[in-house]
Structure formats: C-alpha cells, structure tokens
Amino acid sequence: MAHKVLITDTILRDAHQSQAATRMRTEEMIPACEALDKAGYYALECWGGATFDSCLRFLNEDPWERLRALKKALPNTKLMMLLRGQNILGYRHYADDVVDAFVKAALENGIDIIRVFDALNDTRNMQAAVTAIKKYGGHAQLAMSYTTSPVHTREYFVNLAKEYEAMGADSICIKDMANLLLPFEAYELVKALKAAVSVPIELHTHNTSGTGELVLLKAIEAGVDIVDTALSPLGNGTAQPATEPLVATLYDTEYDTGMDLTVLNEAANHFRGIAARLQADGYLDPKVLKVDINTLMYQIPGGMLSNLISQLKQMGQEEKLTEVLQEVPRVRKDFGYPPLVTPTSQIVGTQAVLNVIYGERYKNITKESKGLLRGEYGRLPAEVNEEVRKKAIGDDPVITERPADSIAPEMDKLRAEIADYIQQDEDVLSYALFPQVAMRFFEARKSGEDIAEVPPAKAAAAKAAAEQVTAGDIQYVVDFRRI
Numbered sequence: 148m149a150h151k152v153l154i155t156d157t158i159l160r161d162a163h164q165s166q167a168a169t170r171m172r173t174e175e176m177i178p179a180c181e182a183l184d185k186a187g188y189y190a191l192e193c194w195g196g197a198t199f200d201s202c203l204r205f206l207n208e209d210p211w212e213r214l215r216a217l218k219k220a221l222p223n224t225k226l227m228m229l230l231r232g233q234n235i236l237g238y239r240h241y242a243d244d245v246v247d248a249f250v251k252a253a254l255e256n257g258i259d260i261i262r263v264f265d266a267l268n269d270t271r272n273m274q275a276a277v278t279a280i281k282k283y284g285g286h287a288q289l290a291m292s293y294t295t296s297p298v299h300t301r302e303y304f305v306n307l308a309k310e311y312e313a314m315g316a317d318s319i320c321i322k323d324m325a326n327l328l329l330p331f332e333a334y335e336l337v338k339a340l341k342a343a344v345s346v347p348i349e350l351h352t353h354n355t356s357g358t359g360e361l362v363l364l365k366a367i368e369a370g371v372d373i374v375d376t377a378l379s380p381l382g383n384g385t386a387q388p389a390t391e392p393l394v395a396t397l398y399d400t401e402y403d404t405g406m407d408l409t410v411l412n413e414a415a416n417h418f419r420g421i422a423a424r425l426q427a428d429g430y431l432d433p434k435v436l437k438v439d440i441n442t443l444m445y446q447i448p449g450g451m452l453s454n455l456i457s458q459l460k461q462m463g464q465e466e467k468l469t470e471v472l473q474e475v476p477r478v479r480k481d482f483g484y485p486p487l488v489t490p491t492s493q494i495v496g497t498q499a500v501l502n503v504i505y506g507e508r509y510k511n512i513t514k515e516s517k518g519l520l521r522g523e524y525g526r527l528p529a530e531v532n533e534e535v536r537k538k539a540i541g542d543d544p545v546i547t548e549r550p551a552d553s554i555a556p557e558m559d560k561l562r563a564e565i566a567d568y569i570q571q572d573e574d575v576l577s578y579a580l581f582p583q584v585a586m587r588f589f590e591a592r593k594s595g596e597d598i599a600e601v602p603p604a605k606a607a608a609a610k611a612a613a614e615q616v617t618a619g620d621i622q623y624v625v626d627f628r629r630i
Contacts, residue, residue, distance in 0.1 A: 152402045153189035153373040154394070155227060155349065157387050158418060159217070160192045162377035165353065165386040167422075167431040169201035170602075173213040175421045180220035182414035187406045188224055189373050190260055193217050194253075195228030199236045203581055203588045207599040211256055211573040218257025225259040227288075231489065232265040232272040233551050237580040238490055240523075240550050242557040243275045249576050250279035256573070264290035264322055266491045269525030270310055271549040277314050288349065290320035293328050294446065294486035296479075298529040301336055305343045312344045318373070319344060323352040323362070324488045325448040330361040337369035349373035352387065355448070357438035359388040367402050378411065380418040384436035391415065428602030445472045446479070451492040458500050467503050474499040481535045482519060483527030494519050512539045522546030565589070 158179075163171040176193075183191060194214050202208040218226060233240045235249050253261065261280050265272040268291055280287040289311040291304055308319050321328065321336065328336070333350070340348050350366045352359050352375070363374045375387050382389030394406045425431040441447055447455070455472075459465050475487075478499045485491040494515045502508045518524060520536045522545045536545075546553075557579065562569070565578050568589040578585040591598040601609070 150370065150372070150402065152367050152371075152397055152404050154390065154404055154406065155190040155192055155373055155375045156183070156186075156188050156378060156390055157192045157375055158183075158378040158381055158390075158414075160194060160196055160198055160229070161351075161375075162381035162386040163425070164197050164201075166381050166384060166435045167425040169197045170205065170425060170428070170430045171421060172206055173202075173208055173216055175424075176213075177216060177220050179414045179417040180217065182410055182417070184221045184223050186410045186414065187404070190225040190227045191217075191221060192227040192229065192262075192375065193221075194226065194258060195230055195236055195262075197236075199577075200581055200584065203577060204584045205600045207588070207591065207597055209588075209592075210577070211252075211571065214253070214256045214258065225286075226257055227260040227262060228253060228258045230261050230263050230276055232263055232276050234266075234272075234490070235580060240272070240554060241579065242554040243551060244556040244558045245561075245576070245579050246275040247279045247282075248558055249579075250276060250285070251283050252573050252576055254280070254283045254285045258285065260286040260288055260318075262288045262290050262320055262322075264292055264320075264488075265525060266292060266488050267485055267525045267527060268292055268307055270307075270314060272525045272551070274314065274549075275551065277316070281315055286317045287315060288318045288320050289314065289316040290322040290351070292486035292488050293321055293323040294325070294484075295327055296484035296529070298484055299486075301332075301339055304336060305339050308340050308344050312346055316346055318347040318349055320349040320351055321366075322488075323350070324486075325446060325451075326353040326355040326359055326362075326442055327446060328352060328362055329358060330365040333362045334365040334369040337366045337371045341370045347372035349375065351375040353385055353448075354383045354388045355385050355439055356442040357440075359383070360393065363388055363393060364396070367397070378415045378418055380415055380422040386435075427604060429604035429607070430602065441472060445475050446487055447472065447475060447496075448487060448492060451487060451496050454493065455496050455500060458497065462500075462504060464504055470503045471496075471499050474502050478502065481532035482516070483529045483531040485519070485527060490515070491519065491524070509535055509538050520545075523550055525550055568593070 159176055163169055199210040202210040202213060233246060235241055235246060250261065263273050263276045273289060277287050291307050311319050337348060348371050350363065350371050352362050376382065376390040376393055377387040379389040379391050391408060391411050394404050394408060394411065397403050422431060441452060456468060459468055475495060478495050479485065482495060487495060497513055498516045501511045505511055517539045520531060520539045521543060561579050562575050565574065568574065587598065
C-alpha cells in the first residue's frame with residue numbers, strides 16, 4: 148500500500164561517528180539547525196552512540212549542554228538518541244537505578260525518541276531501559292541488531308519483533324550496522340515484519356558495501372514507515388545513504404517524503420564546510436566513501452575493519468590482515484554467532500587478531516572473550532563451542548540470569564564519590580559512564596583549562612615543524628621572546 152515515507156537524518160550523530168570519529172562540535176551543528184528544523188524530518192538522530200564519550204574525552208564539551216542547545220535550536224523536530232540497553236553509553240552493564248536515572252535525564256533534557264538495542268538481541272538487557280522510557284513519557288524504539296548466520300533467519304527477526312511489541316515498543320528498528328541486509332531480503336523482511344506487528348518499522352543501514360540505497364528503496368516498496376539517511380556532505384560510504392538523492396527519487400511518487408530539496412541543500416551547504424574541516428584536521432579519510440566488499444564477505448563493519456588494521460599495524464603484522472579477516476567468522480561461530488556491533492565486534496575482532504598472531508587458536512584469550520563466553524554480556528544467540536568455553540573459563544559456572552540482576556544500586560555511591568565536583572545532577576551520570584574521562588573534564592571545567600585534543604593533522608604538522616628547527620633556531624626564538 149502506498150504511503151508517505153518518513154526520514155530520520157543522522158548528520159548530527161551517526162554520520163560523523165561513522166566517517167569522522169565523532170568529532171563534529173556543537174558549535175558546528177547549531178548554525179544548520181534552522182534549516183534542519185524546517186526541512187520536515189520525522190526525527191534527527193543527534194545524541195548517544197559515541198557522541199557522549201567523544202564530547203568529554205576529545206572535544207572538552209559537556210554532552211548534556213549539547214543536548215540542551217540542540218533542543219532549543221530544533222523546537223519543531225523530534226530528537227532521537229541511541230542507547231545500548233543496560234550498557235547505556237558505556238562499556239559495561241550498569242545497575243537498574245543508573246539506567247532509570249539516565250533515561251529520565253535524557254528525556255528531561257530534550258530527547259523524544261530513545262532507540263534501544265542490545266548487541267546480542269537479549270531482551271533482558273533492554274527491559275530496564277524500556278520500563279524507564281515508558282515511565283517518563285518517552286518513545287521507546289527497540290532495535291534489532293541485524294546480522295546473518297544459521298540462527299539469524301527471517302523467522303528469528305519476526306519473533307524478536309513480536310517480543311519487542313509485547314515489551315511495549317512504540318516502534319521497531321531494523322539496525323543493519325554492517326550493511327549486511329541486501330535489497331531483496333530487505334523487501335521480504337519488511338513485508339514479514341509488517342504482517343507480524345502493528346507498530347511502525349524504521350530501517351537503519353549503512354552504505355559500506357555500496358548496497359544501502361537499494362536496500363532503502365526495496366524496503367520502501369515493501370512498506371517500511373521510516374528510513375535513516377545522512378545529508379550528502381557526510382552521507383554514503385560507512386555512513387547512511389545520502390538524504391537528498393532519496394528525497395529526489397521519491398518525489399512525485401506515492402512515497403513522496405514531502406521534503407523540500409532547497410531547504411535540505413541549505414543545510415547541506417553548511418555541512419560541506421564542516422566535512423572539509425574534518426578532512427583537513429585528519430579525522431575524515433576519503434577512503435570511508437569507497438565501496439568495501441569485505442563487509443559482505445566477512446561480516447565486518449567498517450569501523451571494526453579500521454580497528455583490526457590499526458591493531459595489526461601496532462604489532463607490525465599488517466601482512467596478516469587476510470588471515471585475520473578469515474578468522475573472524477570462525478571465532479564468531481565458536482562464540483555462538485553474536486552480531487558484530489559494540490562491544491561484541493571489538494571482542495571477536497581482538498580475539499581473531501590474537502589467534503592469528505600467536506599461531507595457535509585461543510592460546511591467549513582476552514578477559515572480554517572470557518566474559519562473553521561466561522554470559523556476562525547476556526544470552527548468546529546459538530550454542531557455543533564448548534571446547535573453547537572450557538579453555539576460556541574452565542569449570543566456572545555460566546551466568547544464565549540477567550547479568551544486571553547481580554549489580555547493586557550505584558547512584559548514591561557515585562554521587563558521594565564526586566560530591567565536590569557536581570555542578571548539575573547530570574554530572575553524576577557522566578561520571579557513572581566514564582569515570583576517569585569525566586573526572587578529567589570536571590577538573591578542567593573547574594580550572595578553566597581547555598583540554599580539547601589537537602587534531603591529528605595539526606599535531607603531525609607541529610611535529611614536522613619542530614623536527615626542522617635547529618638548535619640555533621631554538622636559541623633565536625628564546626632570545627627574541629626576551630626582547
């Protein structure tokens with residue numbers, strides 16, 4: 148049945164996270180907000196994911212201030228964030244009281260839609276977040292981490308969608324983080340989901356392997372309600388398919404988005420300058436725009452691939468990349484076919500590197516691999532290789548209950564630990580997620596120090612310039628400053 152297609156744009160979050168290491172600054176976002184707000188988007192995905200960490204760690208920004216500034220600048224558009232269930236935005240499971248407080252603060256500061264996912268699609272790790280979203284009046288969008296394996300069949304995702312709807316999902320997202328969903332399967336999957344549940348379906352994919360635009364188009368033909376795109380200056384490649392070409396494609400058809408290309412181009416013109424800055428600073432490598440078929444061959448998301456290359460470079464073993472790529476699917480099978488998304492992509496990838504480098508599989512097993520096999524991250528989708536599990540955890544019992552059941556309330560303890568630094572209630576949550584990084588930020592905030600990182604290109608240029616300076620030059624500079 149024909150329907151108007153709604154669009155969520157990721158330019159303020161996933162687009163620059165996927166292409167430029169999440170280094171867009173708040174001051175670079177605000178000037179485009181007037182155009183973005185009148186463009187007619189369903190929502191703007193602008194917070195969560197890696198933005199919170201990046202604000203505190205690299206940009207010397209308060210992520211809560213960013214959210215409040217965006218809400219003020221975008222009064223007519225829904226704001227969306229990405230939340231990793233019981234992990235919130237960090238890298239471990241948090242107590243239920245922290246999840247509850249974080250969701251409450253996010254909604255109070257301006258978020259309308261919270262997209263919740265779990266790396267293993269373990270609904271137990273999503274329940275606390277969903278309960279809090281419903282309690283505080285937000286829109287709970289539950290996302291299924293899409294992947295392919297013997298257990299991740301169309302039927303698997305349809306059953307998962309039914310479970311999400313029963314949990315109270317206001318909408319459901321197919322989260323295809325590695326661009327593994329192919330166009331004709333997208334059509335069949337959306338058809339099956341629309342027949343099985345009554346809530347709206349949103350599709351999030353990337354264009355890493357070059358199929359993203361076709362995936363969106365086939366999903367639209369199948370009746371998907373909302374699709375994620377990114378404005379063209381940071382669209383395509385490892386980010387989402389570009390917004391403007393899709394709007395133009397659907398124009399004057401039964402799927403017409405009703406969006407104005409002139410307004411979209413106004414916003415895009417602003418972000419072209421930001422993309423140029425990100426490239427000049429060394430964050431945006433044009434290689435992220437190239438089609439990478441490794442994604443389809445080895446199920447490796449773009450960010451994971453660059454991480455593997457970086458790990459091998461540090462070890463001086465770059466020539467072993469192909470072996471590592473071939474080892475990743477084997478490790479994934481041994482670990483019960485987890486979808487490859489944070490944090491499981493890092494766990495499986497690092498273990499594959501170690502297996503290849505040591506020349507013996509599982510000679511060295513990381514703490515995180517042991518935790519995954521022990522059940523610390525939740526229920527694995529399929530049976531694991533019991534020999535590998537035995538080698539990893541010996542006779543330790545496997546956790547079968549919800550991992551967070553064993554975590555005592557944390558908020559009071561956290562509040563007491565940073566009592567001297569609290570300037571707003573939200574500071575406790577920043578500290579909960581990233582203790583060391585937040586403390587460094589709080590101390591800098593107190594002293595007025597600027598701790599923003601030096602961009603790689605500027606750091607490299609400064610280093611090169613310093614290496615060219617002779618001893619005599621240095622003396623001259625010193626003498627000149629005395630005058």
